Amino acid sequence: xxxxxxxxxxxxxxxxxxxxxxxxxxxxxxxxxxxxxxxxxxxxxxxxxxxxxxxxxxxxxxxxxxxxxxxxxxxxxxxxxxxxxxxxxxxxxxxxxxxxxxxxxxxxxxxxxxxxxxxxxxxxxxxxxxxxxxxxxxxxxxxxxxxxxxxxxxxxxxxxxxxxxxxxxxxxxxxxxxxxxxxxxxxxxxxxxxxxxxxxxxxxxxxxxxxxxxxxxxxxxxxxxxxxxxxxxxxxxxxxxxxxxxxxxxxxxxxxxxxxxxxxxxxxxxxxxxxxxxxxxxxxxxxxxxxxxxxxxxxxxxxxxxxxxxxxxxxxxxxxxxxxxxxxxxxxxxxxxxxxxxxxxxxxxxxxxxxxxxxxxxxxxxxxxxxxxxxxxxxxxxxxxxxxxxxxxxxxxxxxxxxxxxxxxxxxxxxxxxxxxxxxxxxxxxxxxxxxxxxxxxxxxxxxxxxxxxxxxxxxxxxxxxxxxxxxxxxxxxxxxxxxxxxxxxxxxxxxxxxxxxxxxxxxxxxxxxxxxxxxxxxxxxxxxxxxxxxxxxxx
Ligand code: C2E
Ligand code: CA
Ligand code: CA
Numbered sequence: 010x011x012x013x014x015x016x017x018x019x020x021x022x023x024x025x026x027x028x029x030x031x032x033x034x035x036x037x038x039x040x041x042x043x044x045x046x047x048x049x050x051x052x053x054x055x056x057x058x059x060x061x062x063x064x065x066x067x068x069x070x071x072x073x074x075x076x077x078x079x080x081x082x083x084x085x086x087x088x089x090x091x092x093x094x095x096x097x098x099x100x101x102x103x104x105x106x107x108x109x110x111x112x113x114x115x116x117x118x119x120x121x122x123x124x125x126x127x128x129x130x131x132x133x134x135x136x137x138x139x140x141x142x143x144x145x146x147x148x149x150x151x152x153x154x155x156x157x158x159x160x161x162x163x164x165x166x167x168x169x170x171x172x173x174x175x176x177x178x179x180x181x182x183x184x185x186x187x188x189x190x191x192x193x194x195x196x197x198x199x200x201x202x203x204x205x206x207x208x209x210x211x212x213x214x215x216x217x218x219x220x221x222x223x224x225x226x227x228x229x230x231x232x233x234x235x236x237x238x239x240x241x242x243x244x245x246x247x248x249x250x251x252x253x254x255x256x257x258x259x260x261x262x263x264x265x266x267x268x269x270x271x272x273x274x275x276x277x278x279x280x281x282x283x284x285x286x287x288x289x290x291x292x293x294x295x296x297x298x299x300x301x302x303x304x305x306x307x308x309x310x311x312x313x314x315x316x317x318x319x320x321x322x323x324x325x326x327x328x329x330x331x332x333x334x335x336x337x338x339x340x341x342x343x344x345x346x347x348x349x350x351x352x353x354x355x356x357x358x359x360x361x362x363x364x365x366x367x368x369x370x371x372x373x374x375x376x377x378x379x380x381x382x383x384x385x386x387x388x389x390x391x392x393x394x395x396x397x398x399x400x401x402x403x404x405x406x407x408x409x410x411x412x413x414x415x416x417x418x419x420x421x422x423x424x425x426x427x428x429x430x431x432x433x434x435x436x437x438x439x440x441x442x443x444x445x446x447x448x449x450x451x452x453x454x455x456x457x458x459x460x461x462x463x464x465x466x467x468x469x470x471x472x473x474x475x476x477x478x479x480x481x482x483x484x485x486x487x488x489x490x491x492x493x494x495x496x497x498x499x500x501x502x503x504x505x506x507x508x509x510x511x512x513x514x515x516x517x518x519x520x521x522x523x524x525x526x527x528x529x530x531x532x533x534x535x536x537x538x539x540x541x542x543x544x545x546x547x548x549x
Contacts, residue, residue: 478512
C-alpha cells in the first residue's frame with residue numbers, strides 16, 4: 010500500500026505498524042505451536058482460529074496505521090492508481106491462492122507418504138517383513154472372492170514350526186529371531202506366481218496357493234518343507250526346526266473363510282500329532298475328532314458331579330529289597346456310557362479346556378484324604394499337569410489340602426513333567442521352591458521323553474527322577490537303551506537324586522535294573538494300579 014502513490018494525502022503511524030507486525034508474529038507463532046506441539050483433540054480448530062487472529066491482527070491493525078486526507082479530484086481522474094491497485098490486488102490474491110494450493114499439495118503428499126508407511130507397518134510383520142495376520146486376512150478375502158467369481162480353486166496351507174520353542178528356550182531369543190527371519194526369507198525367495206506366505210504370529214505361518222493342479226500344489230508344499238527343514242546357521246552352530254503343514258482346499262473342503270481356516274488348522278494339528286507325518290490334507294474325519302473331544306469334555310464335566318471318578322494307586326518299591334515305600338495316585342473314569350476311559354484319553358482334553366483345574370484339585374484332595382487314613386504312612390505321589398502347575402492357586406491348594414486332610418507334608422510327592430518347566434523356567438523354579446518349603450517333595454516324571462536337558466536337572470531341586478517306561482522295552486536286548494539307563498542312573502548318583510524306573514514288566518528288566526544299582530521301581534510286574542481297598546491300604 011505504501012507503494013501506491015497517494016502523495017502527501019497519506020500518513021503512516023509507525024507504532025501501529027509495529028503493533029500489527031507484533032500481533033501477526035505472536036498469533037502466528039501460537040498457531041504453529043498449537044498445531045505442532047499440542048495433543049489437544051481440537052488443536053486444528055484452535056490453530057485455525059489463532060491463524061485467523063494473526064492475519065486479522067496484521068491486516069486490520071496495519072491498515073489502521075494509514076491516515077488519508079481528502080483525495081483530490083485530480084488524482085482520481087488522471088492516475089492509473091486504480092488499475093495498479095487492481096493488478097496488485099489480483100497478483101497478491103493469486104499468489105496467496107497458489108501458496109495455499111501448493112502447501113496443501115505438499116501436505117497431501119507427506120500425508121500420503123506417511124499413510125503408506127503406516128499401512129506397510131500395519132500389514133507387515135516387523136521382524137520378518139512378511140505380510141502379517143491382517144494382510145493375510147485381506148488377501149484371503151480377496152482370493153476367495155476371485156475364486157468364487159471365476160470358479161477357480163486354491164489351497165490354504167497352515168504351517169507351524171516344531172522345535173521353535175525349544176530353540177528359543179535353549180539358545181535364547183536372538184537365536185529364535187534368526188530362525189524366524191531365515192525361514193521367512195526362504196519363503197519369500199521360493200514364492201512363485203499366485204503364491205502368498207504370511208506370518209500369523211509366533212512360529213505360525215500360512216500360505217495360499219492358487220491352482221487346482223495337485224502336482225503343482227505338491228511341489229509348493231515340498232518347497233515349504235524344504236524351507237523349514239534345512240538347517241539354519243546361527244553364529245557358529247546350526248539348528249533345524251522342522252514343522253507341520255496342514256492343507257484345506259477351496260471349494261472342496263470349505264467355501265467360507267472361517268471354515269477353511271479352521272480346517273487347515275485341523276489338518277496341521279493332525280500332522281503335528283502324528284510322528285510319521287509332517288504334511289496332512291484336511292479330511293472330514295478330523296471334524297469328527299473335534300466333535301468327539303467336545304462331547305468327551307461335556308461328559309467329563311458331569312462325570313465329576315456324578316461321582317464317576319475314582320483313584321487307583323500303583324505301588325513303588327525299593328529294587329534292592331522289594332520293600333514298599335509309596336503309591337502313585339492314578340485317576341480313573343468309569344462312565345456308564347463309555348466304559349473305562351483311560352487318562353491318556355481324557356487328561357489332554359481336560360487340559361485343553363481348563364477342566365484339569367477342578368479335576369486336579371479333586372485328585373489332590375481325595376488322594377491326600379485317603380492317604381491320611383492309610384494304616385501304614387506310605388508316601389503318596391500325585392501327578393500335576395503343566396496347566397495346574399502354573400495355576401496361581403497351586404501353592405494355596407497344596408497348603409490347604411495338607412492342613413485340611415492332616416497328611417504329613419513329607420509324605421506327599423508331586424510329579425511334574427519337563428514340559429511344565431520348560432515354558433518358563435524362572436517362574437517354575439520359584440513355584441517348586443515355595444512348594445518344597447512346605448515340606449513336600451518333587452519328582453520329575455517321564456524322564457527321557459521330553460527335552461531331558463541336564464541343565465533342567467541341575468537347576469531344579471528334584472527329589473526324584475522317574476525314568477520313563479519306554480526305556481524298559483529295550484533294556485534286556487538293546488544295548489543303546491541299556492546305556493541310556495546306565496547313564497541316567499550315574500547322573501542321579503552324582504546329583505544325589507534318587508532314580509525310579511517306571512514300567513517294569515518282566516523279571517529280566519528288574520534284574521538288569523538291580524544290576525545297574527537302580528534305587529526304586531514301579532510297574533505291572535511289581536504291582537498293577539488298584540483302588541486303596543483292594544490294595545489293603547485302608548479298610549473296605
Ligand atoms: P504316568 O504318570 O507316567 O503314570 C504311569 C502310567 O503307566 C499309568 O497309566 C500306569 O497305569 C502305567 N503303568 C504302570 N506300570 C506299567 C507297566 O508296567 N507297563 C505299562 N505299559 N504301563 C504301566 P495310566 O493310569 O493310564 O495313566 C496314564 C497317564 O495319565 C499318567 O502317566 C499321567 O500322565 C496321566 N495321569 C493319570 N492320573 C493323573 C492325574 O491324576 N493327574 C494328572 N495330571 N495326570 C494323570
Ligand atoms: Ca506319573
Ligand atoms: Ca511317568
